[in-house]
Amino acid sequence: xxxxxxxxxxxxxxxxxxxxxxxxxxxxxxxxxxxxxxxxxxxxxxxxxxxxxxxxxxxxxxxxxxxxxxxxxxxxxxxxxxxxxxxxxxxxxxxxxxxxxxxxxxxxxxxxxxxxxxxxxxxxxxxxxxxxxxxxxxxxxxxxxxxxxxxxxxxxxxxxxxxxxxxxxxxxxxxxxxxxxxxxxxxxxxxxxxxxxxxxxxxxxxxxxxxx
Numbered sequence: 001x002x003x004x005x006x007x008x009x010x011x012x013x014x015x016x017x018x019x020x021x022x023x024x025x026x027x028x029x030x031x032x033x034x035x036x037x038x039x040x041x042x043x044x045x046x047x048x049x050x051x052x053x054x055x056x057x058x059x060x061x062x063x064x065x066x067x068x069x070x071x072x073x074x075x076x077x078x079x080x081x082x083x084x085x086x087x088x089x090x091x092x093x094x095x096x097x098x099x100x101x102x103x104x105x106x107x108x109x110x111x112x113x114x115x116x117x118x119x120x121x122x123x124x125x126x127x128x129x130x131x132x133x134x135x136x137x138x139x140x141x142x143x144x145x146x147x148x149x150x151x152x153x154x155x156x157x158x159x160x161x162x163x164x165x166x167x168x169x170x171x172x173x174x175x176x177x178x179x180x181x182x183x184x185x186x187x188x189x190x191x192x193x194x195x196x197x198x199x200x201x202x203x204x205x206x207x208x209x210x211x212x
Contacts, residue, residue: 010038010102010116011077030068035075037062038116042078047071083168085115087122090146090174094136097125098173121162122171129175136175146172 018031027033037043042061047053054067066073087098088109099105101121103112122145127138138144138159143151145161148170155161161171 010118011041012036013075027069029070032068033066035064035066035077037077038118041116044076044078046074046076082114082116084111084113085120085165085168086111086170088170088172089124090172091136091177094129094175096129096136096173096175099123099125100171115165117164117166119162119164120169120171121160122173123160124173127159133180135178135180137178139174139176143174146170146174 013025013033013035015034018027018033019025035043035045039060039062043057043064045053045055045064045066053070053073056065056067058064064075085100085103086109087100087103089096089098093108095107097105097107098110099122100110100112101123102118103115103120104110124138129136142155144159145152145155147155147161147163149172152161152163163169163171
């Protein structure tokens with residue numbers, strides 16, 4: 001069994017074809033493994049009952065070749081320069097599932113607290129989120145997504161923005177709020193609305209013209 005410590009993103013242990021199990025990470029006896037980590041990381045290998053385990057480390061400590069396994073080992077990766085990357089929504093807490101790749105997903109907000117330099121992609125589960133009397137709609141370009149609180153012109157309204165990140169960062173999906181409007185009429189009355197009947201963006205004004 002191979003135990004991987006450190007919680008760093010972008011770490012690989014392979015070849016995948018030699019895995020018997022991925023959780024826990026198990027390779028067959030005498031397997032030869034390659035461990036790779038992002039630039040700036042350091043890999044160390046310790047033996048857990050393995051007799052005379054042979055391994056070689058690259059000059060920059062980001063790659064280790066482990067010779068034929070002789071028993072359980074522990075691989076520890078020091079992530080080096082890490083930082084948080086967050087994906088959230090504005091307004092916050094509207095019930096969207098947000099995803100950071102590589103990373104993970106969570107409702108409303110997700111943070112990879114130990115991210116390393118690389119390219120990251122953000123996404124949301126739905127462009128429209130409907131409640132009992134409200135509706136949130138993902139904004140149009142160029143304000144659909146923000147990066148560190150500012151619209152990112154080069155994303156041009158994409159629904160899954162990607163960005164090279166080398167320091168703490170936040171991707172924000174921006175939504176417009178719409179309200180349900182109910183108009184009660186007596187018999188013989190009609191109503192004309194100046195825009196889409198019954199619903200409108202929270203920042204706009206609706207004009208209704210009741211007639212009899």
